[in-house]
Amino acid sequence: MSEATILTVGLTGFAAGIGSYFLTPLAGREEVSATEAARRDALRTASRTYLWFEPTIDALAHLYCKYSPVSVARLTHRLELLGVEHWRAGEVMAAKQLEAALIAVLAAVAATLLFSPTLALLMALLLVLLLPLLMIRAFTTKAARHVALVRGRLPYALDLMALMLEAGAGTLRECLERVGDEHPDEPIGHEIRRTLTGVEKGVSAADMLRALDRRLADADVKDMVVAITTAEERGIALKEALRTLADRMRQKQVQWMEKSAEQAKVQITGPAMVVMCGCMLIVVAPLLLNAIATAGK
Numbered sequence: 001m002s003e004a005t006i007l008t009v010g011l012t013g014f015a016a017g018i019g020s021y022f023l024t025p026l027a028g029r030e031e032v033s034a035t036e037a038a039r040r041d042a043l044r045t046a047s048r049t050y051l052w053f054e055p056t057i058d059a060l061a062h063l064y065c066k067y068s069p070v071s072v073a074r075l076t077h078r079l080e081l082l083g084v085e086h087w088r089a090g091e092v093m094a095a096k097q098l099e100a101a102l103i104a105v106l107a108a109v110a111a112t113l114l115f116s117p118t119l120a121l122l123m124a125l126l127l128v129l130l131l132p133l134l135m136i137r138a139f140t141t142k143a144a145r146h147v148a149l150v151r152g153r154l155p156y157a158l159d160l161m162a163l164m165l166e167a168g169a170g171t172l173r174e175c176l177e178r179v180g181d182e183h184p185d186e187p188i189g190h191e192i193r194r195t196l197t198g199v200e201k202g203v204s205a206a207d208m209l210r211a212l213d214r215r216l217a218d219a220d221v222k223d224m225v226v227a228i229t230t231a232e233e234r235g236i237a238l239k240e241a242l243r244t245l246a247d248r249m250r251q252k253q254v255q256w257m258e259k260s261a262e263q264a265k266v267q268i269t270g271p272a273m274v275v276m277c278g279c280m281l282i283v284v285a286p287l288l289l290n291a292i293a294t295a296g297k
Contacts, residue, residue, distance in 0.1 A: 061090030078143040082088035100131035158246035
């Protein structure tokens with residue numbers, strides 16, 4: 001191993017050690033409640049990163065909450081939407097930062113052995129800065145997909161509820177239970193079960209539906225919640241409101257699909273041009289090579 005490699009690895013380890021030394025005392029060992037202790041035990045079981053670096057994660061989480069409250073609040077909403085248990089937003093951000101730092105160290109060692117210390121340092125810096133953002137952005141992508149899947153199944157769920165009410169087959173709660181049973185492994189089924197769990201704990205159905213609206217933050221879901229809560233509070237026939245709302249949502253879905261199809265035509269133009277140029281090169285290249293060879297003779 002060269003001197004440059006030894007120096008790079010030594011400096012990286014020294015920096016990591018110094019960082020942990022100064023960050024760990026910031027977390028402290030304060031007394032926690034039984035609920036908080038159980039939550040931390042669950043995190044230690046679920047995550048090796050938290051198990052090994054708990055004090056540093058606590059310290060970094062405190063710093064994130066203090067200096068980046070907007071990002072923490074945004075991630076908190078996404079974690080709640082996805083039903084991520086035990087983790088807090090600041091802890092997730094801190095854990096991803098530490099994981100990125102560990103990956104950067106390994107990449108720096110490999111780059112030093114294969115290339116040069118300068119390239120290794122640049123690669124490590126890029127990984128430390130960009131990798132946590134990509135890891136956290138994955139929650140945004142998952143949350144957006146979760147909301148889109150709920151929105152896509154909403155008209156069918158409303159139709160089912162309207163049919164049950166028209167047939168006199170049950171109350172609003174029974175209709176929600178039926179929707180949850182019909183979509184056990186889909187996001188809309190998970191959301192319905194979360195709503196019913198709150199009702200079983202004594203929270204009113206209207207409040208749980210408003211919490212669903214706040215959690216998903218979607219216009220179609222808001223229309224459904226407003227229709228149901230208004231009908232329940234004012235004694236309006238709920239089945240008619242649900243049927244009308246389902247028809248309107250289907251029309252909006254058709255418009256959305258037409259818009260997506262038009263956008264796909266524009267987005268596919270670039271890749272189509274690349275493929276066409278590649279095909280032209282495959283056809284023309286032999287002719288050009290033959291012409292060059294003939295001219296050389």
